[in-house]
Amino acid sequence: MAGRVLDHATEAFAFIDELDRLFTADHVVDAMERSFSLFGFENFIVTGLPNPRERFEHMVLLKKWPAGWFEIYSKEDYVRVDPIIRLCRNTVQPFAWSEAPYDRAGDPRAAEVMDRATDFRMSEGFCLPIHGINGYEACLSMSGVDIDISSRTKPALHLMTIYAFERIRQLLSPTSLRSTGTLTLRERETLIWAAAGKSAADTGDILGITERTVTAHIVSACQKLGAANKTQAVARAIHHRLIRI
Amino acid sequence: MTQVHVVTRDNKKLYEDHIDQFFRLRHDVFVSERGWKDLEKPDKRETDAYDNDHAIYLIAIDKDKVVGGQRLYPTVLPHMITDVFSHLARRGAPRAFNIFEWTRYFVVKERRTGRADCRLLASFQEFCLEEGITQATAVVEMWWLPRWQQAGFKVRPLGLPTMVEGQPCVAAAIDISRDTLDRVRSLGGLRGSCLVWEGTRTPILDQVAHVAA
Numbered sequence: 077m078a079g080r081v082l083d084h085a086t087e088a089f090a091f092i093d094e095l096d097r098l099f100t101a102d103h104v105v106d107a108m109e110r111s112f113s114l115f116g117f118e119n120f121i122v123t124g125l126p127n128p129r130e131r132f133e134h135m136v137l138l139k140k141w142p143a144g145w146f147e148i149y150s151k152e153d154y155v156r157v158d159p160i161i162r163l164c165r166n167t168v169q170p171f172a173w174s175e176a177p178y179d180r181a182g183d184p185r186a187a188e189v190m191d192r193a194t195d196f197r198m199s200e201g202f203c204l205p206i207h208g209i210n211g212y213e214a215c216l217s218m219s220g221v222d223i224d225i226s227s228r229t230k231p232a233l234h235l236m237t238i239y240a241f242e243r244i245r246q247l248l249s250p251t252s253l254r255s256t257g258t259l260t261l262r263e264r265e266t267l268i269w270a271a272a273g274k275s276a277a278d279t280g281d282i283l284g285i286t287e288r289t290v291t292a293h294i295v296s297a298c299q300k301l302g303a304a305n306k307t308q309a310v311a312r313a314i315h316h317r318l319i320r321i
Numbered sequence: 322m323t324q325v326h327v328v329t330r331d332n333k334k335l336y337e338d339h340i341d342q343f344f345r346l347r348h349d350v351f352v353s354e355r356g357w358k359d360l361e362k363p364d365k366r367e368t369d370a371y372d373n374d375h376a377i378y379l380i381a382i383d384k385d386k387v388v389g390g391q392r393l394y395p396t397v398l399p400h401m402i403t404d405v406f407s408h409l410a411r412r413g414a415p416r417a418f419n420i421f422e423w424t425r426y427f428v429v430k431e432r433r434t435g436r437a438d439c440r441l442l443a444s445f446q447e448f449c450l451e452e453g454i455t456q457a458t459a460v461v462e463m464w465w466l467p468r469w470q471q472a473g474f475k476v477r478p479l480g481l482p483t484m485v486e487g488q489p490c491v492a493a494a495i496d497i498s499r500d501t502l503d504r505v506r507s508l509g510g511l512r513g514s515c516l517v518w519e520g521t522r523t524p525i526l527d528q529v530a531h532v533a534a
Contacts, residue, residue, distance in 0.1 A: 085411070085481050092478065168464035169489070209468045209508065210435035231481040234463060234489060242470040261510055265434050272431070282383070284322030 084232035087114065091236050095243040101138050104247065108240055109140060112218055115229055119198055120218035122244050125165060126155060127316050137214075137248045142196040149189075157185040164205040164215045165317070170234050172225050173201035173217075197221050204237040210261055211318065216241045259318050263297040266290050271310045271321045323383040323437065324517045325444035330374040332520030342387040343380055344368055350427040357486050371401065371424070375532065377525065379444050379516075381428070381437060389428040389441050393421040393448075395529045396458060402479075402492055406460050409492035410479040414458050418529045421449070423459040423495070439509020442472050444516045446505060449497040451516075452525040456494055463489040473504025 091111045098104050108120060119142060124135035132155040139146065148154075155161055159178040163171060178186035193199070201219030208214070216237045225233065259267075262283075269279040276294065280287040294306055301316075303309035313319045328336050344366035351357045351367055360367050371394050381389035394400050396416040401424055403414065423445065428437045449457065461469070463482050470476060475496040482489040506512075 088481060089412070089478070205464075206467045207464065208471050209438055212471070231483065231489065234482050235478055235491065238463065238466050238470075242467065245471075261435055265436060268434050 084229055087111065088232040088236050092239045095239055098243065099247070101244065101247050104240065104243055105138060105140055111236065112233075115225075115233060116220045116223035117202070117218040118220040119196075120216065122216045122241060123214060125161060125213040125215065127318065129316070138244050142198070145193070145196045145198070148192065152189075154185075154189040157183070158189050159183075159186045160201070160203050160217055161215070162186075164203055164217075165213060167205055168207050170202065170204040170230070170237065173203065173219065176203075193219070200225075202233060202237075204234070204241065206241060211264065211320075213317075214241070214245075259297055259300060259313065260293075262293045263300070264313070264319050266293040267297055267306075267310050267313050268319050268321060270294065270306050271314070271319065323381050323388060323440055324515050325379050325381050325440060327448060327516065327518040328378040328380055329523070329525075331523055332518075335520050336380070339380055339382060339385075339387055340378070341366070343378065343390050344372075346387055346390070346429060347425055347427065350429070351425070354430070355486070355488075359486075375528075377421075377448075379441065379448055381441055381444075387429075388432045389437050391426040391441055391445060392424045393445075393454075393457070394424065395532060396420045396422050397529060398532060402458055402460065406485075406492055408480075409460060409483050409485075409490065410458075411481070412479050414479055414492065415456060415494055417456075419454050419526060420456045420458065420494075421454050423457040426459075436509050436511075438468070439472065439505055439511060440515050442469075442474075443502060443505045443509065443511055446497055446502040447514060447516050450499065450502060454525070455497055457497065458492065458494050460485070460490050460492050463491055466491065466493075469495070472508055473501040475501065 091107065094107055095104065098107060112120065119140055121139040121141055122137045123132070124137070126132050126135045132153065133150045159176040160173055163176040178190070180187045198219040199221050200223050201217060202223065202225050203215055203217040206214040265283060266279055269282060274282065276290040277287045280290045283290070294309065297313070298305065298309045301309050301312040303312050314321065326336065326339070328340065333340060347367035348362060348365045352361045360369070362368070371392070375395055375398060377393040379391050379393070380387055395418070397418055400422040402410055402422060426441065428441065458479070466476065475498065477494045479492040479494060482491045
């Protein structure tokens with residue numbers, strides 16, 4: 077960046093310490109803007125990843141995006157085809173946007189979102205995926221036209237983005253602590269064991285609850301998923317990425 | 322029902338079979354699954370220099386089957402961050418009689434739905450609170466850091482992320498607190514304690530004072 081020599085470690089730790097002293101989302105945005113611009117980033121977004129029944133715009137915690145782009149992105153529902161979002165779901169490591177694969181010929185909608193982003197000075201980027209303890213999925217993604225992601229800067233960026241995400245989550249998102257979508261932890265657990273071939277009685281033994289309670293959780297999951305039976309509930313939960321097996 | 326058992330030199334006789342399972346599972350998880358080939362052992366039991374009388378294990382057991390575990394070790398003695406990972410802690414690693422290093426955390430594959438993790442994390446906080454341990458240090462894979470934070474852990478990085486066995490990892494200090502314990506319990510839907518301490522029970526900090534003296 078413009079020949080400026082940065083002490084990335086000092087910058088990272090100062091940023092992390094500063095976050096603890098910020099108590100509004102606007103102040104966090106200001107701090108992120110200041111610190112991430114040192115690496116060439118101009119735009120960023122912090123968002124949960126929607127499951128197929130959720131709207132992208134309801135998942136966004138905070139953003140500094142160019143005027144107009146959010147409207148286009150929402151209207152076109154680009155979140156379903158965005159190669160960055162796709163890779164985000166499938167890796168736990170942060171990555172440069174250029175590392176997110178898509179087939180320009182076979183996947184024209186993916187190419188379209190990447191091309192149109194470029195029109196908004198979002199040509200290169202860095203994305204931190206978050207995979208929470210109970211299936212919660214989110215990311216912090218940021219971009220610019222002349223960004224500095226190298227082996228020198230990446231460790232500092234990695235740490236800074238994790239702490240920025242956490243501060244924003246604390247300030248804005250008490251509900252995001254819940255599981256993905258609408259299933260409770262118990263409903264997910266009972267479906268996972270059902271997927272592993274366990275009966276309700278077995279599952280009750282494993283989880284230390286009664287068979288009747290297991291069945292109640294599965295029935296509740298069936299209702300939420302609009303499933304006719306346990307098998308269909310498992311299939312839908314896997315399809316919607318509410319459980320993994 | 323899974324409970325987390327405290328295993329120390331004073332009561333390990335009661336847990337010989339579980340300790341054996343625990344070492345075998347460590348081999349399965351850290352060597353076979355994660356590929357830390359340096360830890361590979363011909364007998365498929367992963368043990369190291371810190372599996373000695375100073376180590377404290379918190380082992381998650383469900384009907385005699387070990388489903389997860391973790392280890393605590395006094396920082397007043399040479400420990401992994403001083404011996405192996407000092408390059409990860411450029412800002413310096415805290416050491417004191419009431420600060421322990423937290424290592425070898427795992428949950429067996431079939432229990433990675435969230436609750437077993439919450440149980441182990443809650444037991445770790447609860448055990449430390451009860452015993453007067455105020456902080457823990459640890460090396461953690463970066464992708465796990467948001468999970469700790471989600472569980473309410475207050476985590477201070479001791480250096481920048483550094484590659485260990487192909488994974489970016491960071492050394493960190495974690496505050497032990499009642500708030501964190503409440504937070505992780507509510508995240509996991511846990512009502513009350515799942516910590517069990519059978520047999521002879523010596524206050525942990527008394528043992529450390531003895532070691533340090």
